[in-house]
Amino acid sequence: MPLQLPADLSTRPTPFYLYDLALLGRTLEAARAAAQAHDIQVHYALKANSNAPILALVQQHGFGADCVSGNEVQRALDSGFAPDHVVFAGVGKSDAEIIRALDADIWCFNVESAPELAVIDELAGARGRRARVALRLNPNVDARTHHYITTGLEANKFGINLADLPQVVELLGRLPHVELVGLHVHIGSQITDLSVFETLAGRVNELQQWFEHRGIPLPHLNVGGGLGVDYQEPDAHLVPDFARYFGIFGRLLQRRPGQQVHVELGRALVAQCGTLVSRVLYVKESQQTRFAILDAGMTELIRPALYQSYHRIENLTSQGSERLYDVVGPICESSDTFGRQVALPETRRGDVVVLRTAGAYGEVMSSHYNLRDQAAAVYVG
Numbered sequence: 001m002p003l004q005l006p007a008d009l010s011t012r013p014t015p016f017y018l019y020d021l022a023l024l025g026r027t028l029e030a031a032r033a034a035a036q037a038h039d040i041q042v043h044y045a046l047k048a049n050s051n052a053p054i055l056a057l058v059q060q061h062g063f064g065a066d067c068v069s070g071n072e073v074q075r076a077l078d079s080g081f082a083p084d085h086v087v088f089a090g091v092g093k094s095d096a097e098i099i100r101a102l103d104a105d106i107w108c109f110n111v112e113s114a115p116e117l118a119v120i121d122e123l124a125g126a127r128g129r130r131a132r133v134a135l136r137l138n139p140n141v142d143a144r145t146h147h148y149i150t151t152g153l154e155a156n157k158f159g160i161n162l163a164d165l166p167q168v169v170e171l172l173g174r175l176p177h178v179e180l181v182g183l184h185v186h187i188g189s190q191i192t193d194l195s196v197f198e199t200l201a202g203r204v205n206e207l208q209q210w211f212e213h214r215g216i217p218l219p220h221l222n223v224g225g226g227l228g229v230d231y232q233e234p235d236a237h238l239v240p241d242f243a244r245y246f247g248i249f250g251r252l253l254q255r256r257p258g259q260q261v262h263v264e265l266g267r268a269l270v271a272q273c274g275t276l277v278s279r280v281l282y283v284k285e286s287q288q289t290r291f292a293i294l295d296a297g298m299t300e301l302i303r304p305a306l307y308q309s310y311h312r313i314e315n316l317t318s319q320g321s322e323r324l325y326d327v328v329g330p331i332c333e334s335s336d337t338f339g340r341q342v343a344l345p346e347t348r349r350g351d352v353v354v355l356r357t358a359g360a361y362g363e364v365m366s367s368h369y370n371l372r373d374q375a376a377a378v379y380v381g
């Protein structure tokens, strides 16, 4: 399906983020149907993209919200997510953020350490409340993704290491203002080897048995997010294979009667619906390299600079014969490079060049470095 562009593209200033809400709707519908087939609840990870029109559509599809800051909790509530569909994760929740979530009576805190558990207990007690908590465990499963976005290994800062679990459970038994409702794991992002989720399901089954042997029931299992998308050939997989993903947990998790399973997808739901649209400012040729210098840079899309990740680059204006370009932004950093030796049709000043699969962790991670303006968001579909 060709990229849907705004009717006023020729006069619209670049760079801007373009979101295809029709594609988002199809993606959410596919995820909803696959999740429902296995009776799994989806909490959308707001960190991937928290723009109001996107949240509105996610909320309309019946998903909950997975938040990682007090402001995300507030944004979810303001966007119409019911408090009992909101979870709050994060390794460093501040007292003010915990209080805000307690006062909103959100569904659950995903707790990442013993000290955090004690603080939630104390703050809940001071308000005459009992907070529902899930323990985020570090299952030591390798997500086989970029090391910067691997979160489930013992060396990572996230979650409670299994060696510390007995101590944390003992503490839990002594705290009157927290109620354990389940366990939570999240091992990383942009996971494309789905056998990783099979390993994870097996590990969650083992963890569940550990709790059961101690007489501790777990009404909820939250297996986190992480399903990856196709950055190389987005058009081949605009909608991820949700049936396969949910099928793994549906098939392999050893669910107890009445137990609820949750996932927290971010990227897989919103990545393909977003595109960063830019224009070529200059083509600069030296003996060694031909640079296409865009008006979008790492301030709009930092993923290539941060994780050496690739977003497919397309010149929508030119039909010329292909040449190789280093595609770069205008920012004062050498890492402000979107791709090296990229084959593009002959490219000229003013051509419209897009970076695909930018709906997740794109606009939300933008910055004002070099005093850059915030790129606009445009919605079609």
Ligand SMILES: Cc1ncc(COP(=O)(O)O)c(C=O)c1O
Pocket (backbone or CB within 6 Å): 045, 048, 066, 089, 151, 186, 188, 189, 190, 224, 225, 226, 227, 264, 265, 266, 267, 268
């Ligand atoms: C705790 C937690 N849940 C969910 C997500 C969403 O992950 P993804 O966008 O890879 O689905 C993240 C981010 O990696 C996370 O840290």
Ligand SMILES: N[C@@H](CCCC[NH3+])C(=O)O
Pocket (backbone or CB within 6 Å): 047, 149, 189, 190, 303, 360, 361
């Ligand atoms: N922001 C990262 C992923 C980290 C997700 C949050 N734990 C990305 O762009 O790929």
